[in-house]
Amino acid sequence: MFRRINEKIIESCIKLSGLLVIIFVFLIFLFLLKDSxxxxxxYPIGQFLFGRNxxxxxxxxxxxxxxxxxxxxYVTIGAIVICVPFGVAAAMFIAEVAPGYLxxxxxxxxxxxxxxxxxxxxxxxxxWLGPFLRNTFGLKTGMxxxxxxxxxxxxxxxxxxxxxxxxxxxxxxTYKEAAFGLGATHWQTLWRIILPAASSGIIAAVMLGIGxxxxxxxxxxxxxxxxxxxxxxxxxxxxxLTATIAGEMGETVGxxxxxxxxxAVGVVxxxxxxxxxxxxxxxxxxxxx
Amino acid sequence: xxxxMVSLSNPMEIETTIETKNLNLxxxxxxxxxxxxxxxxxxxxxxxIGPSGCGKSTLLRCFNRxxxxxxxxKVQGKIIIEGNNILELETDLIFLRKKVGMVxxxxxxxxxxxYNNLKFGLRIHxxxxxxxxxxxxxxxxxxxxxxxxxxxxxxxxxARSLTLEQQQRLCIARVIILKPDIILLDEPCSALDPIAxxxxxxxxxxxxxxxxxxxxxxxMQQAARVxxxxxxxxxxxxxxxxxxxxxxxxxxxxLTENYISGYFG
Ligand SMILES: Nc1ncnc2c1ncn2[C@@H]1O[C@H](COP(=O)(O)OP(=O)(O)OP(=O)(O)O)[C@@H](O)[C@H]1O
Ligand SMILES: [Mg+2]
Numbered sequence: 008m009f010r011r012i013n014e015k016i017i018e019s020c021i022k023l024s025g026l027l028v029i030i031f032v033f034l035i036f037l038f039l040l041k042d043s044x045x046x047x048x049x050y051p052i053g054q055f056l057f058g059r060n061x062x063x064x065x066x067x068x069x070x071x072x073x074x075x076x077x078x079x080x081y082v083t084i085g086a087i088v089i090c091v092p093f094g095v096a097a098a099m100f101i102a103e104v105a106p107g108y109l110x111x112x113x114x115x116x117x118x119x120x121x122x123x124x125x126x127x128x129x130x131x132x133x134x135w136l137g138p139f140l141r142n143t144f145g146l147k148t149g150m151x152x153x154x155x156x157x158x159x160x161x162x163x164x165x166x167x168x169x170x171x172x173x174x175x176x177x178x179x180x181t182y183k184e185a186a187f188g189l190g191a192t193h194w195q196t197l198w199r200i201i202l203p204a205a206s207s208g209i210i211a212a213v214m215l216g217i218g219x220x221x222x223x224x225x226x227x228x229x230x231x232x233x234x235x236x237x238x239x240x241x242x243x244x245x246x247x248l249t250a251t252i253a254g255e256m257g258e259t260v261g262x263x264x265x266x267x268x269x270x271a272v273g274v275v276x277x278x279x280x281x282x283x284x285x286x287x288x289x290x291x292x293x294x295x296x
Numbered sequence: 297x298x299x300x301m302v303s304l305s306n307p308m309e310i311e312t313t314i315e316t317k318n319l320n321l322x323x324x325x326x327x328x329x330x331x332x333x334x335x336x337x338x339x340x341x342x343x344x345i346g347p348s349g350c351g352k353s354t355l356l357r358c359f360n361r362x363x364x365x366x367x368x369x370k371v372q373g374k375i376i377i378e379g380n381n382i383l384e385l386e387t388d389l390i391f392l393r394k395k396v397g398m399v400x401x402x403x404x405x406x407x408x409x410x411y412n413n414l415k416f417g418l419r420i421h422x423x424x425x426x427x428x429x430x431x432x433x434x435x436x437x438x439x440x441x442x443x444x445x446x447x448x449x450x451x452x453x454x455a456r457s458l459t460l461e462q463q464q465r466l467c468i469a470r471v472i473i474l475k476p477d478i479i480l481l482d483e484p485c486s487a488l489d490p491i492a493x494x495x496x497x498x499x500x501x502x503x504x505x506x507x508x509x510x511x512x513x514x515x516m517q518q519a520a521r522v523x524x525x526x527x528x529x530x531x532x533x534x535x536x537x538x539x540x541x542x543x544x545x546x547x548x549x550x551l552t553e554n555y556i557s558g559y560f561g
């Protein structure tokens with residue numbers, strides 16, 4: 008009897024906390040939405056979404072999100088192009104090639120990599136990577152999109168490697184046996200059989216990596232030069248959605264147009280990451296099947 | 297249906313056999329095969345029977361050196377296929393596994409389309425490069441396992457969406473398409489229902505005209521139905537080998553007789 012009541016209490020606690028999480032997410036979204044909608048009372052939504060200038064303190068102010076969106080996209084694509092091949096290759100090495108002890112060493116190394124605070128990476132970017140890129144590419148400044156991409160790639164690597172590795176290890180051993188039985192080499196088996204079989208997991212890994220990169224703030228604020236202009240290339244200073252919010256929120260007056268504009272930027276960011284996570288989730292689910 | 301007389305173009309290969317001489321296999325310290333001497337005749341079906349754990353799969357996996365993948369396995373003795381001792385170091389494993397194909401207990405089609413499942417082997421052995429030739433080979437492979445009619449419009453579908461029987465047939469086609477001499481089958485029907493089992497057996501009877509088949513089975517009726525020769529194994533030893541008829545009606549060893557009449561198994 009007593010036990011049954013206990014059971015009930017625990018069960019409802021768990022249910023409640025699950026429900027709370029959903030409510031919180033929902034409330035956060037509502038909160039963002041409410042404040043950003045206030046903007047569109049004063050500022051047309053078309054000019055916000057398609058405006059090519061972000062000039063919050065000019066007269067009249069302009070809140071065109073395109074340069075920020077492009078900044079985020081440039082940095083993210085750069086990071087993904089850099090980290091996906093490395094991440095997948097590293098996962099393949101760990102899952103299929105490396106001998107047992109090396110596997111353990113590499114896995115713990117990757118965990119350490121994941122625990123480096125982003126401020127520290129930003130610091131490395133300012134002190135070392137930025138100047139290095141400036142000198143090698145002969146740039147005006149090392150504080151540019153590429154510096155951000157490289158550091159973000161570094162940050163996304165642990166996520167990508169460990170999820171890819173799980174996906175590769177999850178491929179049934181029988182595939183390998185069948186492939187070897189047909190006379191395939193280890194490499195052919197890996198490339199043509201195991202990799203395709205793990206593809207949904209790998210896509211999920213990449214999507215989560217993108218989610219991680221696009222939401223990252225500190226590093227991009229420190230190293231990308233913070234110029235809210237439409238970037239011509241990744242080698243120029245730019246500014247991301249996240250850096251804009253973090254950088255400008257402190258200077259705005261609560262309730263001002265600028266303040267609401269930053270909330271609207273937040274909503275855009277929220278929607279983007281939500282979509283990415285959704286795709287990742289679908290892929291993960293398909294991978295499990 | 298396929299005309300088998302045409303495919304039997306190379307009469308020199310008819311006597312292809314597998315012969316082992318004092319074959320021993322150790323998993324660490326455990327002796328899984330104990331001085332096995334067997335001569336498997338070509339273009340016939342040979343069944344290996346015996347109780348669970350007696351080393352049937354182990355023996356079969358020796359014939360295309362799949363045991364190389366098992367880390368603690370150590371092999372001694374000789375296995376002679378087409379005049380070569382395949383246990384020699386210089387054996388070309390890739391070529392060996394093309395000549396000696398294997399079908400496994402559970403259908404293990406790749407997570408790829410039907411087409412790509414079949415193309416994989418052709419590709420790794422660089423057999424055909426022309427698209428039309430690949431398609432012809434795939435068609436003839438599927439025809440030989442009686443799948444062409446069912447699947448010809450679905451070649452792009454994922455092979456894992458097929459029924460288990462179709463998957464196992466596809467696995468057989470995947471081997472056949474490489475033009476092997478010998479096909480090893482390790483309990484190929486144990487994952488299938490009785491009707492599918494009978495149909496696969498029928499297929500084996502047709503395939504025996506072109507290939508040397510070695511089938512491991514738990515099921516004595518199956519051995520009696522499909523095979524021309526039977527070997528009985530017990531605790532890593534080959535107790536008896538002979539024509540299936542003779543083994544089942546007039547076994548030479550008491551142990552064989554007891555097993556066949558169901559005293560243990
Ligand atoms: N990788 C391995 N390491 C150690 N022992 C093994 C290994 N594989 C098989 N064995 C042992 O070797 C013996 C023979 O195994 P094998 O799989 O050849 O038997 P089998 O006759 O095919 O049995 P079954 O009918 O159950 O498939 C068994 O006792 C088994 O436990
Ligand atoms: Mg077995």
